[in-house]
Amino acid sequence: VxxxxxxxxxxxxxxxxxxxxxxxxxxxxxxxxxxxxxxxxxxxxxxxxxxxxxxxxxxxxxxxxxxxxxxxxxxxxxxxxxxxxxxxxxxxxxxxxxxxxxxxxxxxxxxxxxxxxxxxxxxxxxxDEDQVSQMDLENSLITTWKDTQLSQAGDLIIEVYLEQKLPDCCVTLKVSPTMTAEELTNQVLEMRNVAASLDIWLTFEVLENGELERPLHPKEKVLEQALQWCKLPEPSAAYLLVRKVPIGEGSCLFTGAKRETPKCGLLKCREEPPKLLGNKFQERYFVIRDRRLLLLKEKRSAKPEREWPLDAAKLYMGIRKKLKPPAQWGFTLILDKQQLFLVCSGQ
CATH class of the missing domain: 1.10.555.10 (Rho GTPase activation protein)
Known part of the structure; x- marks a missing residue:
């Protein structure tokens, strides 16, 4: 009913x-x-x-x-x-x-x-904890977005931007609990009469008014992600953006080899809440191996000081400006109860 x-x-x-x-x-x-x-x-x-x-x-x-x-x-x-x-x-x-x-x-x-x-x-x-978290999340939506519009069917009505966050680039559409990022992307392009082409279009989740962003996986549930914004200090600073990406970049975003080559290098890092790395950016040696991010004391160390599972993490391009990162290139890794801010020396 x-x-x-x-x-x-x-x-x-x-x-x-x-x-x-x-x-x-x-x-x-x-x-x-x-x-x-x-x-x-x-x-x-x-x-x-x-x-x-x-x-x-x-x-x-x-x-x-x-x-x-x-x-x-x-x-x-x-x-x-x-x-x-x-x-x-x-x-x-x-x-x-x-x-x-x-x-x-x-x-x-x-x-x-x-x-x-x-x-x-x-x-x-x-x-169980998962059910409690889901209830708290849904209640946060009610209390934080109590003025948000709902359709007659109970779907959330949200604004999505095409290429730029400008009033003229905004479309309003219903997002059901089952709608995927791919479906949302196609619907926005159809509403704006964007002809099909060889371009790759993706939906991005944008936080902090553009300081952080990540492409949503085509099969990711959009509403499930939007509900997470209720946990943010400023939910209104988050939005969805549909834009095209270079073919070379888009074709490899969501593909993975069965045997990944380990990636390693020096990065400047800080974490919240501060633990081993403290609350200032420090240069440390990191390795990505077996879908885990490893922090090594030095390049030849056999055992990592810390490690984080990447399967359960969300990776955003960019770092909040208020953290004053030492360079403009970096990314933010958000886990359940922790955030890592990793700065690269170049693009």
């Missing part, structure tokens, strides 16, 4: 959901276990109380278990945006407990159970 804010009020959806649970033949928490839920809510020790909740959840019928997990997961995300929607854990618990327990508005124990389940959703329902 697809709903439009212009046609449906949030309160309407909430009322339908509450009515559905209220009219079930047996409550989602079940009548049989109701006394035990109340007893669990009275346990003073929080760890023991949460452990008892987990035991009771596993005793629910499978459909009840799955439905409750989905609902509490949704309410967990709603309360994460309480600054915007005024829906704190307490408010949500007061709103839904009577319908889920079918208590007709009575019962402080039931409200307590709901509060505990929502606040401790991750641990009680054994949600």
């Amino acid at each position: 697809k709903l439009r804010i212009s046609d449906n009020f949030i309160e309407d959806v909430t009322d339908v959901l509450k009515r559905f649970f209220r009219e079930l033949e047996d409550p989602i928490f079940t009548l049989e276990l109701h006394p035990q839920w109340k007893e669990a809510a009275e346990i003073s020790s929080k760890p023991q109380r949460l452990e008892r909740y987990k035991e009771l959840i596993h005793r629910l019928p499978r459909l009840n278990h799955k439905t409750l997990a989905a609902l509490i997961g949704h309410l967990y995300r709603v309360q994460k945006c309480a600054d915007l929607n005024q829906m704190s854990t307490k408010n949500l618990s007061l709103l839904f407990a009577p319908s889920l327990f079918q208590t007709d508005g009575k019962g402080e124990h039931e409200v307590k159970v709901m509060e505990d389940l929502i606040d401790n959703y991750v641990s009680i329902f054994n949600i």
Whole structure:
């Protein structure tokens, strides 16, 4: 079911959901276990109380278990945006407990159970880190880009620039969760009536208003990448740019040999957060081998001081100007919790 804010009020959806649970033949928490839920809510020790909740959840019928997990997961995300929607854990618990327990508005124990389940959703329902990260990312999109347009189908409507970031070079299009960079590139060229040719056109992700950029792999999901901008200090400084690249450069960007020749040389480097390399640019010897970046103490060292997997990294051409790199040629390597800034002596 697809709903439009212009046609449906949030309160309407909430009322339908509450009515559905209220009219079930047996409550989602079940009548049989109701006394035990109340007893669990009275346990003073929080760890023991949460452990008892987990035991009771596993005793629910499978459909009840799955439905409750989905609902509490949704309410967990709603309360994460309480600054915007005024829906704190307490408010949500007061709103839904009577319908889920079918208590007709009575019962402080039931409200307590709901509060505990929502606040401790991750641990009680054994949600893994990847799922939590995805939920936090999507919530960041809501809170950071709360004024962003959405299409009727729920796709994100974003601006993409053709060759330059100028108002006349901007096109607006819907980006679905499945749209790839190749599909976006072709759609932008078609919208701007750019004839097919031997030129290679790619979509670039641009950060820091042009200081960093990287070509998106043709099969990379565009929306998935755009959601990551919510983690940036200035999400509005990121955008997508479609432009052509020299044939020689474009043809080898995403190709790789089965046996790569190791690449090595001196680079000036600093890292964030500062660890071994500190927060100043230092000249060090690096080797790229077996899809890993290795830092050697000296050229003949057999064992690297540090190493970083390149498969899990994003490589951007350019370095932020505020870091004052010692030369204009360089690139930024972004890993999960670390960034490396590598400066070359020449282009």
